[in-house]
Each structure stands twice: as C-alpha cells, then as structure tokens.
Amino acid sequence: xxxxxxxxxxxxxxxxxxxxxxxxxxxxxxxxxxxxxxxxxxxxxxxxxxxxxxxxxxxxxxxxxxxxxxxxxxxxxxxxxxxxxxxxxxxxxxxxxxxxxxxxxxxxxxxxxxxxxxxxxxxxxxxxx
Amino acid sequence: xxxxxxxxxxxxxxxxxxxxxxxxxxxxxxxxxxxxxxxxxxxxxxxxxxxxxxxxxxxxxxxxxxxxxxxxxxxxxxxxxxxxxxxxxxxxxxxxxxxxxxxxxxxxxxxxxxxxxxxxxxxxxxxxx
DNA sequence: CATAAGGGTTCCAGTAACAGGAAGGTCAAG
DNA sequence: CTTGACCTTCCTGTTACTGGAACCCTTATG
Numbered sequence: 001x002x003x004x005x006x007x008x009x010x011x012x013x014x015x016x017x018x019x020x021x022x023x024x025x026x027x028x029x030x031x032x033x034x035x036x037x038x039x040x041x042x043x044x045x046x047x048x049x050x051x052x053x054x055x056x057x058x059x060x061x062x063x064x065x066x067x068x069x070x071x072x073x074x075x076x077x078x079x080x081x082x083x084x085x086x087x088x089x090x091x092x093x094x095x096x097x098x099x100x101x102x103x104x105x106x107x108x109x110x111x112x113x114x115x116x117x118x119x120x121x122x123x124x125x126x127x128x129x
Numbered sequence: 130x131x132x133x134x135x136x137x138x139x140x141x142x143x144x145x146x147x148x149x150x151x152x153x154x155x156x157x158x159x160x161x162x163x164x165x166x167x168x169x170x171x172x173x174x175x176x177x178x179x180x181x182x183x184x185x186x187x188x189x190x191x192x193x194x195x196x197x198x199x200x201x202x203x204x205x206x207x208x209x210x211x212x213x214x215x216x217x218x219x220x221x222x223x224x225x226x227x228x229x230x231x232x233x234x235x236x237x238x239x240x241x242x243x244x245x246x247x248x249x250x251x252x253x254x255x256x257x258x
Numbered sequence: 259c260a261t262a263a264g265g266g267t268t269c270c271a272g273t274a275a276c277a278g279g280a281a282g283g284t285c286a287a288g
Numbered sequence: 289c290t291t292g293a294c295c296t297t298c299c300t301g302t303t304a305c306t307g308g309a310a311c312c313c314t315t316a317t318g
Contacts, residue, residue, distance in 0.1 A: 003267095004265070013306085014266090015305070015307085016304085016305065016306090018268095019304070019305060034312080035265090035267080036266090036267095044255060047255065048255045051254045053304090055232060056226075056229050058303080058304090059304065065254065068251065069251050069255065072246060075243065075245070076242055076243060076244075076246065076247060076249075076250070077242045077243055079250045079251055080237060080240045080248075083236065083250050087230065087233050087234060090230050091230065094226045094227065094230065097185075097219055097222055097226070098223065100184050101216065103184060104184055104212060104215065105216060111208065111212070113206040113209035114204065114205060114206055116205055117200075117205065118205060119203065119205035119208045120205075121205070121208045121209065122197065122198050125184075125194065125198070126177045126180075131294075131295070132295075142276085142277085145276065147296090147297095162283085162285085162295080163283080164284085164295060165295085182275090187274080187275090188275070
C-alpha cells in the first residue's frame with residue numbers, strides 16, 4: 001500500500017505521515033522504487049496516532065503511548081498514569097478558557113457597540129476600570 | 130525609562146518587548162547610547178498588550194485592537210465585533226476540550242490501572258472498542 | 259512511441275510567539 | 289580600574305505540521 005492509501009485509511013495527510021516517519025514515530029519499509037510500503041499494522045499505528053492527537057496528546061506523549069501499545073507486557077497502570085496526567089492538563093486549559101470567557105463576555109456586555117468612540121472593552125484592556 | 134523598568138511595570142519580559150518592537154507593535158525611540166527609551170504612554174500600550182494576550186487575543190488581533198485603542202474616532206462596535214468573534218473562538222475551544230475530556234475520562238474510568246497488560250485506553254485509541 | 263496525468267520522492271521555507279544563549283557595548287559604584 | 293548589572297544584536301530552538309519546488313515512477317491513451 002502506498003502513502004496515498006495509508007493516508008485515506010488513517011485519515012492523516014501524506015505530509016503528516018512523512019513527518020511522523022521523519023521523527024521516527026513509524027518506520028515503514030521501502031519498495032524497490034523508493035516508495036513507502038505500508039501494511040495493515042502500520043495503518044493501525046497511524047489510526048492510533050490520529051486518535052491520540054485528536055484527544056490532544058502531544059507527539060511525545062503519543063510516542064510513549066505507542067511504545068506501550070506495542071509492548072505486550074505493559075501494565076495498564078502506566079497507560080492510565082499518562083492519560084490521567086493529560087486529563088489534568090485538559091482540565092487546566094478548560095478552567096483557563098472559562099476565566100477568559102467570563103472576563104471577555106463581561107467586557108462585551110458593557111459595550112454599547114454603536115458609533116460612539118467610548119468603549120468599555122478597550123478601557124478594560126488598558127487597566128482603567 | 131529603560132527596557133528593564135518597562136518590563137517591570139508592564140509585566141512583560143524584556144525579550145517579549147523587543148519582539149513586539151521587531152514586529153512593529155511598538156516603536157520606542159532610542160537614547161544616544163542605543164538603549165530603548167520608554168515613556169508612560171509606551172508602558173500603557175505594553176500593559177494593554179499584556180492583558181489582551183492574557184485574554185487569548187492573537188498578536189494580529191492585538192494589532193487591530195491597538196489601532197482602535199489609539200484611534201480617537203473609533204466606533205465601539207468595531208471593537209465589540211473583534212471581541213465577539215474572539216469569544217466565539219474561545220467557546221469553540223472549550224467545547225472541543227470538553228469533548229476530549231469526556232472521551233478520555235470515559236477511557237480512564239474503564240481502565241483497571243493495575244499490573245495486567247489489558248488496557249481499555251489503548252484499545253480505545255486503536256479503534257477496537 | 260511519446261506524452262500527459264496522477265501518483266510518489268526529497269528538501270527548503272514558513273507558521274505563532276516567543277525563550278535561551280552567545281558576544282559584546284554601557285554605566286554606576288567602590 | 290574593575291566588577292557587576294544592565295543593555296544591544298543575532299542566531300537557534302520550540303510544536304506539529306503545511307505549502308511549494310524540482311524531480312522520479314507508473315499507467316493509460318492517441
């Protein structure tokens with residue numbers, strides 16, 4: 001299977017797949033013509049990577065997860081630990097975004113949004129509350 | 130006032146301030162010795178930028194906001210429009226993170242987290258639900 | 259057989275928003 | 289005069305790719 005087919009099956013772009021090979025996340029063999037030769041197992045890895053990335057795992061976290069994915073003797077606690085750490089990061093980001101949301105929607109609410117130059121949003125941003 | 134003092138008053142690092150000059154967000158004059166000379170007005174701009182960045186506005190959004198900040202004839206509706214667009218982006222990110230959170234916490238919940246190799250998290254990521 | 263379309267390949271540059279660090283100029287104090 | 293704290297510019301690295309150029313391979317068609 002060439003990279004185009006692997007791309008279609010995994011949902012990752014060819015560019016991304018080449019990049020993943022570049023950073024040694026995957027190591028597909030080559031055909032005589034130099035084309036990458038993907039097999040079902042490689043595609044599974046790509047799908048795995050796609051899902052993990054979609055869930056916000058960083059490339060390095062994906063590398064760890066992939067190593068555990070391939071290790072038949074892994075302990076599920078190792079995986080759980082990575083996932084839990086990541087979940088906490090997600091929670092932190094949500095909290096931060098909610099703070100931003102509250103502040104910004106408060107400023108917007110106070111703004112008339114008309115043709116007059118007086119603007120509470122800019123005032124709020126400049127620190128003159 | 131030198132960059133160190135401007136940094137202390139604005140809360141931005143000297144590195145960041147130099148970068149902002151690089152991309153023409155600010156244009157402080159220079160003393161005879163080549164040092165940047167900041168005045169109160171420059172510091173106000175830096176504080177403004179710091180707050181806007183903290184609220185998640187991109188540099189380009191900040192550039193627009195700064196132009197409006199300096200324009201005495203601006204309409205508050207212009208500012209409101211930028212802020213509302215940004216608020217929607219924040220809401221989108223929150224939704225996305227909440228989806229990720231739900232999926233991941235579901236996977237974690239199913240995982241025993243012990244020494245056995247069986248791991249529902251990896252199963253979930255590989256697509257074999 | 260020539261060629262054109264639609265794959266594939268590598269390599270280089272750019273993105274966002276800075277941070278780190280090197281090499282060197284400046285200034286005030288002791 | 290030297291020390292140390294500033295300041296300067298310039299170069300590199302970060303994250304996870306995307307876009308584009310230049311070029312090779314394969315297959316179908318006139």
